[in-house]
Amino acid sequence: FIFLYIMSFKLFKYFICEFLILVSLISCVHESHIEFDTGIDTKNKPINYLNKDKISNGTVSFSSNFLGSRLSEVTYLNDSVASVFFTPENEPINSSPYFAFEASSILPKAFYFIFKYPEAYSHRYIPKIKKQGVWNISDSLTYIITGEEHKLRILLDQTPVTIAAQKIESSVDVKEWIYALSKANPTLFHRAIAGKSKLGKNIEVLDLYKGSPLKKEIIVLLTRQHPPEISGYYAFQTFLSQLTKINSLNKEFFEKYRIIAFPLINPDGVDLGHWRHNAGGVDLNRDWSLYRQPEVKAVVNYINKEVKKSKGKVVIGLDFHSTWNDVFYTNTSREKTTYPNFEKDWFEALESKIPNYKVNEKASDSKTPTSKGWFLKAHNATGITFEIGDETPIESINLIASSAAIELAQLLINYN
């Protein structure tokens, strides 16, 4: 009996081992690492969490107790001027000196804010101001640049105003947008969660297909790896909204194609008001080789798993960002992609459809582990970083992004 008992225990252990090997094999398939010329250390690094306590001199108060805020220090210089100081989450970091805070005054008064950053950084964003729920861009009367000094003059009263580098689009705002958009076309939208961020927030997926997802070609859309890049997020929103409108072009497009869209890859960074990194202190758009950060890992797993499950193929990946001006970063290697002429055809179509528009394309294969390089290396797909200028007006963003969506759909229909 004891012998039998030992044998069955050994058999049990054997099965457990087999099971573990199988599990690790499956996870290997999902997480196959991709090599890039220049490796980047994307292991966790400490970040500074900011104090969100209210600051007041008895009359004028500052608050940063909201999602997407960033305010490090306030120094009252006199009763109508304060310097406001902003530090990044950690360093080294790309210079995207984001700020966001609220101010109010017990007595109505004109108040000046002088923007300050650590020495390596200078002011970048034109301040956006929200009063009673309405955002406005500061004009030359309120936003005053004198040499190196950037100063804002605001009439304060008891109703708090929000002053921010860009309009705030927190994880809650993104969720509301997803809800409204998916309700407008419920048969197309399949909502899913790809995984959790480092601080446990959902990485949302909008998986768009008609009928069965089986054997469809896939277009992947990503955005907000970098928190302050709001103009790129607006382009993503317009692009996706355009493709989900109920019309004959989209109907035909979704006969053959599927869109997997990730509207907020870095929810922790966005809600913490980060300049660039996630809560692991890492630039997510350098982690597309080893997937050390949970956000990139979740996105990669979702894409790879769905490709396998549906016997589909990723043909195009668009990653929406913001920088100093509008630019499309493309790969030079195209011959192995499904549609090697896509970039050329798409840009020509955009130039012919948008009056006086010239595409600014910068082509080079990614040396560092970016999503653009990952689409090419991992899926032989066209990878494009779709960059919108920090201060590109919303009308231009909407025109470029909606035209880009229409022309992409039209081209992909024509290719088949």
Ligand SMILES: [Zn+2]
């Ligand atoms: Zn970016």
